[in-house]
Amino acid sequence: MIRDAWLILKHELLVTAREPFWIFFGLFQPVVYLLLFAPFLSGIADAPGFPSENSIQFFAPGLLMMNALFQAGFAGFGLIEKLETGFLERLRVTPIDRLALVLGFVLVSTITVLVQSVLLVLAALPFGLHISLVGALLLLVLLVLVAITMGSISYALALIVKDPGILAGVTNFFILPVLLLSGIMLPIAFGPPLLQWVAAVNPLYYASDAARALLEGRLGDGSIPIAFASFVVLAALTLLWFIRTTREAVA
Amino acid sequence: MAEPILLAEQLRKTFIAKKGMGPKAVVEAVRGVDLRVGAGEVFGLLGPNGAGKTTTMRMLCTLLPPSGGSGRIAGFDLIRDQAEVRKRIGYVSQKGGMERVATGRENLLLQAQLYGMSRRQAVERVNVILARLKIGEFADRKTNTYSGGQRRIFDLASGIIHSPPLLFLDEPTTGLDPQSRSRVWEEVGRLHGEGATIFLTTHYLEEADALCDRVAIVDRGQVVAHGTPAELKRLVGGDTIALGFASADHAARARNVLLHSVKELVIDERALRLTVEQGDERLPIILAALNAAQLPVLTVALSRPTLDQVFLKLTGRSLTAAEPAEDAA
Numbered sequence A: 001m002i003r004d005a006w007l008i009l010k011h012e013l014l015v016t017a018r019e020p021f022w023i024f025f026g027l028f029q030p031v032v033y034l035l036l037f038a039p040f041l042s043g044i045a046d047a048p049g050f051p052s053e054n055s056i057q058f059f060a061p062g063l064l065m066m067n068a069l070f071q072a073g074f075a076g077f078g079l080i081e082k083l084e085t086g087f088l089e090r091l092r093v094t095p096i097d098r099l100a101l102v103l104g105f106v107l108v109s110t111i112t113v114l115v116q117s118v119l120l121v122l123a124a125l126p127f128g129l130h131i132s133l134v135g136a137l138l139l140l141v142l143l144v145l146v147a148i149t150m151g152s153i154s155y156a157l158a159l160i161v162k163d164p165g166i167l168a169g170v171t172n173f174f175i176l177p178v179l180l181l182s183g184i185m186l187p188i189a190f191g192p193p194l195l196q197w198v199a200a201v202n203p204l205y206y207a208s209d210a211a212r213a214l215l216e217g218r219l220g221d222g223s224i225p226i227a228f229a230s231f232v233v234l235a236a237l238t239l240l241w242f243i244r245t246t247r248e249a250v251a
Numbered sequence B: 001m002a003e004p005i006l007l008a009e010q011l012r013k014t015f016i017a018k019k020g021m022g023p024k025a026v027v028e029a030v031r032g033v034d035l036r037v038g039a040g041e042v043f044g045l046l047g048p049n050g051a052g053k054t055t056t057m058r059m060l061c062t063l064l065p066p067s068g069g070s071g072r073i074a075g076f077d078l079i080r081d082q083a084e085v086r087k088r089i090g091y092v093s094q095k096g097g098m099e100r101v102a103t104g105r106e107n108l109l110l111q112a113q114l115y116g117m118s119r120r121q122a123v124e125r126v127n128v129i130l131a132r133l134k135i136g137e138f139a140d141r142k143t144n145t146y147s148g149g150q151r152r153i154f155d156l157a158s159g160i161i162h163s164p165p166l167l168f169l170d171e172p173t174t175g176l177d178p179q180s181r182s183r184v185w186e187e188v189g190r191l192h193g194e195g196a197t198i199f200l201t202t203h204y205l206e207e208a209d210a211l212c213d214r215v216a217i218v219d220r221g222q223v224v225a226h227g228t229p230a231e232l233k234r235l236v237g238g239d240t241i242a243l244g245f246a247s248a249d250h251a252a253r254a255r256n257v258l259l260h261s262v263k264e265l266v267i268d269e270r271a272l273r274l275t276v277e278q279g280d281e282r283l284p285i286i287l288a289a290l291n292a293a294q295l296p297v298l299t300v301a302l303s304r305p306t307l308d309q310v311f312l313k314l315t316g317r318s319l320t321a322a323e324p325a326e327d328a329a
């Protein structure tokens, strides 16, 4: 089973590496944010209630979360293509365990996110980002959990809707509110109380807070255990869901 | 008959296709199909578009759970023993299923390793298959650069890489030029010779005739006839010979000469249409007889029975005009 997952992972990585264009294309959005959006934040970094000392320190961790969210959140499109070309069917008729298929695909999107995250952190350093090494490593673990969660959801949805148009609609429907209510773009403390309440049940809110705390090396921050706990549970649940759809729904 | 390698009993598949928010469309794609294929046979499933060939095959390959009925591959149940079934089959789908950005060789290596070969064994095996199918030349190009026919041969390669005892081929020759087609035929013949069982679908009776020991014709999800290709052809009465003469008088006299030696004979002004068995052997004899009677033949055409003719005979509908089964429902 492990061997089969590894074979699929290797093959998929090879395919991804063959079109490295996509890795960079995926990075394009966060880099644009870094270059064109972060400077605007510097104006409000002095505003009362702004949580970080400078805007890049606030915004870069959020970008990492956002990248994981979008990158893995759109992973399902690749799977729909494999569904359409018959590639997935070719794998499914081999005697490999369905779990190997699931793990192979989830790992591919997770590794992509990892590579991108490291590149993004490196890109943000010249902008004055300070990082704690231990914190940054822990953050990568958190990003992996987020990527597993989003990837599993996207893959499972892909297998259910089987249509790129519908998948795009569904994904955008969920991903935007989740993003806006996570405090990734702007501090939630700036919002009205109602939205603050809603944000309080958004695990990504804690994850983006935790991301900031981790990068700054505030390892005792209360958001960190909440973020890890919720994403361990979410990753496990969504992975199980993806496994179940793979076993049942793939036609 | 011993336990057949492939057994389907009253296999059914009903799709519930939702059309947006609108009403559900119920498609009865396969409606009670019985099949028995003995080990070592080449078996063909013939039928028009939408007849349910692919759906039947996908159920037999464990890719699609049947809505009803049951099936066994080498004694293993399609639903309960999926893993055992999968170990024993190879499947080349209508779509193929090569990863486009990977090369043909990489695709085949993955396939071979997923069937349990070590890297080294896989490399060796892939080389053997590439040489055998004469496709080594473009094995190291990405498959999205292949022509349709080149890709199809690679699809075939991926199905036989692990030498499965039972091979499913869904329209293996559609879109191939005569040379590639004969390469596929050759390979099917070789696998047959090695004792493999092959279950294929096709639109061409001529192909079924060349390859298959037995065929079943499906229409609208049901088997409407099965037997050897010769038996099916006998249903339409054999080959057709069309002869053209200089005058209606010649045609009428030719008719009298041939009347007793053919099964069926139709005269249409200056033309004669004869139905005979073994048309290729009979034609020279007929021409010699007419020559002896001093009746010059101006044109000759020999045609073998087509699937269309068999189908017309069986269903009263022409294949070319057959509408997709139940699609409008």
Ligand SMILES: Nc1ncnc2c1ncn2[C@@H]1O[C@H](COP(=O)(O)OP(=O)(O)OP(=O)(O)O)[C@@H](O)[C@H]1O
Binding pocket: A251, B015, B016, B017, B027, B028, B029, B047, B048, B049, B050, B051, B052, B053, B054, B055, B056, B094, B324, B325, B326, B327
């Ligand atoms: N996933 C699906 N959902 C709904 N209907 C389907 C699905 N798959 C197949 N069908 C329908 O089932 C019927 C049989 O399709 P199938 O693909 O088995 O035909 P086929 O004999 O292989 O045809 P062809 O010669 O065109 O390949 C068709 O009417 C088709 O539209």
Ligand SMILES: [Mg+2]
Binding pocket: B053, B054, B055, B094, B170
């Ligand atoms: Mg088909």
